Amino acid sequence: MIHYLVYDIGGTSVKLSIMDEHSNVIERASFSTPAVRNGSIFQLLIETAKSYQEKYTLSGLALSVPAAVDEKSGYVHYAGQITDFTGKNIKNELADLGIPIELENDANCAALAEKWKGNAQDCSSFVCLTIGTGIGGGIYLNGDLYRGKKGMAGEVGRMYMNASQPIEKNILSRLGSTWNLLHRVFLKTGERMTGEELFKRYYLNDHRISEIVDTFFDMLAVGSANLIHTLAPEKILFGGGISEQPNFADHIRERLHLICPDLLSITEIEVCKFGNAAGQVGALYHFLRMRDK
Secondary structure, eight states, X not given: OOEEXXXXXXXXXXXXXXXXXXXXXXXXXXXXXXXXXXXXXXXXXXXHHHHHHTTSOEEEEEEEESEEEOTTTOBEEEESSOGGGTTOBHHHHTXXXXXXXXXXXXXXXXXXXXXXXXXXXXXXXXXXXXXXXXXXXXXXXXXXXXXOGGGOTTOGGGOBOOOOSSGGGGBHHHHHOHHHHHHHHHHHHOOOOOHHHHHHHHHTTOHHHHHHHHHHHHHHHHHHHHHHXXXXXXXXXXXXXXXXXXXXXXXXXXXXXXHOTTHHHHOEEEEOSSGGGHHHHHHHHHHHHHHHO
């Protein structure tokens, strides 16, 4: 059996899996993302990869990273949460592992997963939004990923939602990401909750959190409306663990209907088939595509 080591690196956690060429998972693990500014993310990747090399004959290493990357060279132009990646060539940093390496932006990986085996197989144009520590966007136009200059296309989390100062607090990643949603709930209630716990309370009409969660969905709907007006994609797909909560897409559809009912006749709103696993499935697919080239 052919084995691949696949990483999905996020601002909060690093998920890895041993997969076969069909994206079937043989083994998986997860680690907390190490602190930035000391290069420890590379140490974590190297140490874990070496440990799996002792157990498996690996045919390649595929990475989903929260960064604008040159997918051919492996150079990172810009990294949001993992600033240690910025200005580094990840393929070179991991070259001593002695196996083929390919990497792609995390939201692009999610989009590739949905195009390969998910809810966008029949789409030639769609947008995939990954919701986690921040918000990433994978844009698939006219049958292929659109990366833009320096791979910067799709940074929808930087979308300005309000011109109020300080403007950095009024971007979509601050108003519509999972981490910031849970943080705002903590500031109001003093309770640390998981996304699952939060939504249980929301559906029980806990008045202390209802307004916060409603605003979260409002912001995702406004961001989606902007994307529909700009790109008119066939679908917008939402990924990340929080998208697996019941009726997630319904909440956004309801708000889009209030903003402009015609938007829903242009673009379908759905969640990713692969949910929180989309990054890893897409990273593997990207690896296989690059090797075919």
